[in-house]
Amino acid sequence: MAEFPIGDVVDAHVHLMPERLMAAIREALSDAAGWEFNHPTDRDEMEAALTTAGVEQYTALPYVARSGAAADLNEWVIEATADSDHAVPFATVHAADDVEAVVTDAFDAGACGLKLQLPVQGFGADDPRLGPAYEVVAARDAPVVLHAGTAPMFTDSPHVGVERFESFLASYPDIRVCVAHMGTYEIEAFLNLARDNDNVFLDTTFAMSSVAKTYMDFDPTTVSDDTLAELSTSIMYGSDYPNIPYPYAREREHLLSRDLSVEVQRDIFSRTAQRFLGND
Template sequence: MTEFPVEGVVDAHVHLMPGRLMAAIREALGDAAGWEFDHPTDRERMEATLAAAGVERYVALPYVARPGAAADLNEWVIEAAAASDRAVPFATVHAADDDPGTVVADAFDAGARGLKLQLPVQGFSADDPRLDPAYEVVAARDAPVVLHAGTAPMFEDSPHVGVERFESFLASYPDVRVCAAHMGAYEVDAFVDLARDNDNVFLDTTFAMSSVAETYMDFDPATVDDDTLIELSESVMYGSDYPNIPYPYAREREHLLSRDLPIEAQRDVFSRTARRFLGGD
């Protein structure tokens, strides 16, 4: 098994949610993409896998597909993370919630460190004006946001994703630290340019930079060259989508570790960039 070459590894994209919700998500992914999953979904066994791989901390990302469910899910994730010395809990919200700002503020007061939105699944865009109260709380708390803002792996027809909607969010919130998950695939070049031009824009490597990305999402990670990863090492952070990946966890890192990246770039991608994104850890 390929080990990380640096200490303090952070997996910036992990899903920690109740078993029933995880089962529903997996069923939906299986129906849409034909994927099968065999990784555990309970926190203890998930963390055992991550720890065995050398992961010190992970960002626990929830999301809900319907309004009215975010507050309870946020409470569950925060409580689960409180029993862990590895989990960094994020909150979620739905644009159609009665009071999105209060949902996010309550979660932050309880210990959430950032906000996660799975835009195509939740059915709204990053620049949906109904989210402004939530983003105002994020900005006031100097908290980060993770957005599934790209069209991969099955959202090319969704009106809620794409670089233009992401740019619209950036125009309104230019100081909020925001991560475009999955390297922004399939518009990777455009999202890379945004990270190059905006200090507050981050990318995570989740799924798109795995050694099996071509098989499972029809994206060749080699199209992102070493020079780009080195140049943007302070903006790119390692993530996995664990445990909702249809392949062994080692596949998530082995392609990155096969690259000819200097050790300082590896320290950024696997540890320091995520800690900077989180606002210090």
């Protein structure tokens, strides 16, 4: 098993949600892609597995598919992570909610960022209804994680893609925003946005795993070592744990097999996430 070469590794894309909601998400993924899951969903068991794998800190990302559910879920995540030494709790919101109130309440209670799963939630990053939520995020100098790309099963969704993201970025050019899954399948366009915008980040989740070809029909070697080195201060490690249909080691082993300097590895596995979170 490939081991992390540095300490204080951050996994910038982990999902922590109530058991019933997690089971529903897994059932939907199984129905859509035939995936099977055997990683634990209990927080203590998740953290034990992550720390055994070398992860010292992780973002706890929730999301909801319907309006009216975000406030309760945010409260659950914040309470579930209150005594954790490892979790950084995020909040979520639905565009049909009172978004300003939901996000403000979550941040006041301890949330550190905002997560939107756009194709599942059914709206784009530039949906004008989200404006008040982004204003709260900007005022708190907090980060946002967006599933803004078309992978792994959203190529026909009108809510994702680089054009919708660019529209968001034009309105909120100063918010630190992470595009999940390296922006696949429009990865080159998203890489260029990261080159041109210091506030745009990408996470490696799923796309840079050693089994990406099998599970999302993407070849991670199309992203060169030079590109990873060039953008190491904008690219951060993430896993989608525990909702991955393969062993956790698969998420990191391809990245660790690359010819990357220790400094680049430190960026990707730790420092870039800290910068994204505002801890630099």
